Amino acid sequence: MSQIDFLVIGDTVIDAFIKLKDASIVGEPDTPEYKICLPFADKVPYEDVFVVNAVGNAANAAVAASRLGISSGLVSNLGDDQNGKDCLASLQNNKVGTEFVKINPGVKTNYHYVLWYPPERTILIKHEKYNYTMPDVASKFSPKWIYFSSVSGDAFPFHNEVAEYLDKHPSIKLAFQPGKNEIKLGKEKLAELYKHSEIFFCNVEEAEKILGAEDLPIPELLKKIKELGPKNVVITDGPKGAYTYDGADIWFIEPYPDVKPPYDRTGAGDAFASTFVSAIILGKTLPEALAWAGVNSMSVVQGIGAQAGLLSREKLEEYLAKASENYKPTKIS
Numbered sequence: 213m214s215q216i217d218f219l220v221i222g223d224t225v226i227d228a229f230i231k232l233k234d235a236s237i238v239g240e241p242d243t244p245e246y247k248i249c250l251p252f253a254d255k256v257p258y259e260d261v262f263v264v265n266a267v268g269n270a271a272n273a274a275v276a277a278s279r280l281g282i283s284s285g286l287v288s289n290l291g292d293d294q295n296g297k298d299c300l301a302s303l304q305n306n307k308v309g310t311e312f313v314k315i316n317p318g319v320k321t322n323y324h325y326v327l328w329y330p331p332e333r334t335i336l337i338k339h340e341k342y343n344y345t346m347p348d349v350a351s352k353f354s355p356k357w358i359y360f361s362s363v364s365g366d367a368f369p370f371h372n373e374v375a376e377y378l379d380k381h382p383s384i385k386l387a388f389q390p391g392k393n394e395i396k397l398g399k400e401k402l403a404e405l406y407k408h409s410e411i412f413f414c415n416v417e418e419a420e421k422i423l424g425a426e427d428l429p430i431p432e433l434l435k436k437i438k439e440l441g442p443k444n445v446v447i448t449d450g451p452k453g454a455y456t457y458d459g460a461d462i463w464f465i466e467p468y469p470d471v472k473p474p475y476d477r478t479g480a481g482d483a484f485a486s487t488f489v490s491a492i493i494l495g496k497t498l499p500e501a502l503a504w505a506g507v508n509s510m511s512v513v514q515g516i517g518a519q520a521g522l523l524s525r526e527k528l529e530e531y532l533a534k535a536s537e538n539y540k541p542t543k544i545s
Contacts, residue, residue, distance in 0.1 A: 223270060227263070270359070277493075285355070286303060361391055479513075
């Protein structure tokens with residue numbers, strides 16, 4: 213690969229989707245009591261299992277950009293096992309640059325189990341212990357963007373290495389989509405990444421955790437996140453839509469209407485964020501990027517896993533061309 217315009221940093225995993233045949237759901241959504249229940253001390257039949265290689269926030273973003281025609285590369289870690297080889301092959305098949313994917317001798321590749329009771333899922337996760345280092349990408353490539361997402365909770369202070377790299381290469385723009393571990397670290401430890409962020413992504417619940425605040429209107433969440441340093445803030449609100457704020461204007465868009473009921477919601481947020489950045493790289497405005505992101509987010513939930521439904525630029529633009537008059541960004545006060 214002669215050039216990387218979109219360099220993604222984060223962990224790579226394999227997802228094994230175990231499609232449950234019979235389970236019970238208790239509690240209400242968005243509450244601690246909302247749980248999936250299975251019989252204990254029993255044999256529980258399942259319907260099927262699907263193994264999806266080379267996923268995770270970062271890999272999903274790299275593949276999304278690649279399918280939209282942007283040269284993308286990945287900084288990540290894999291084990292020296294067959295799972296690692298399968299992930300590497302999957303990334304290369306999706307035209308993602310793998311020169312900075314590190315193979316770790318004697319360590320396993322991250323492997324997650326997805327308890328899938330359509331359309332929702334509960335994921336059993338484990339991050340292997342890797343030695344995280346920031347490679348000198350700029351000596352060979354000059355990426356226009358770095359997209360930093362989820363890494364292991366043991367990776368810190370690797371995040372500071374990324375911030376220092378951006379200090380040394382101020383022409384590179386940062387898109388920051390923190391994962392669960394980054395949010396748990398707290399905004400103080402990651403202050404430099406917030407300050408470097410050209411675009412910052414999270415959902416409503418994540419914004420509340422980052423700020424330590426509840427029940428704030430979304431415009432207030434946008435403004436308070438921006439006070440942490442990002443130039444542009446994007447907050448998604450699931451089936452209610454998404455918002456972006458640049459310090460002057462707040463734009464909102466409703467979700468792109470589902471072409472059919474969602475099959476699996478895995479990867480919707482990754483598709484949204486990475487498509488938003490891809491649109492900006494391709495010269496689109498913030499409101500236009502909102503519209504692009506909503507289309508790919510809709511499409512990805514129609515397949516199994518976080519990548520099967522990711523669109524080419526041609527197909528995404530087809531969806532936009534036939535969108536209803538209601539699917540357009542609106543400026544709100």
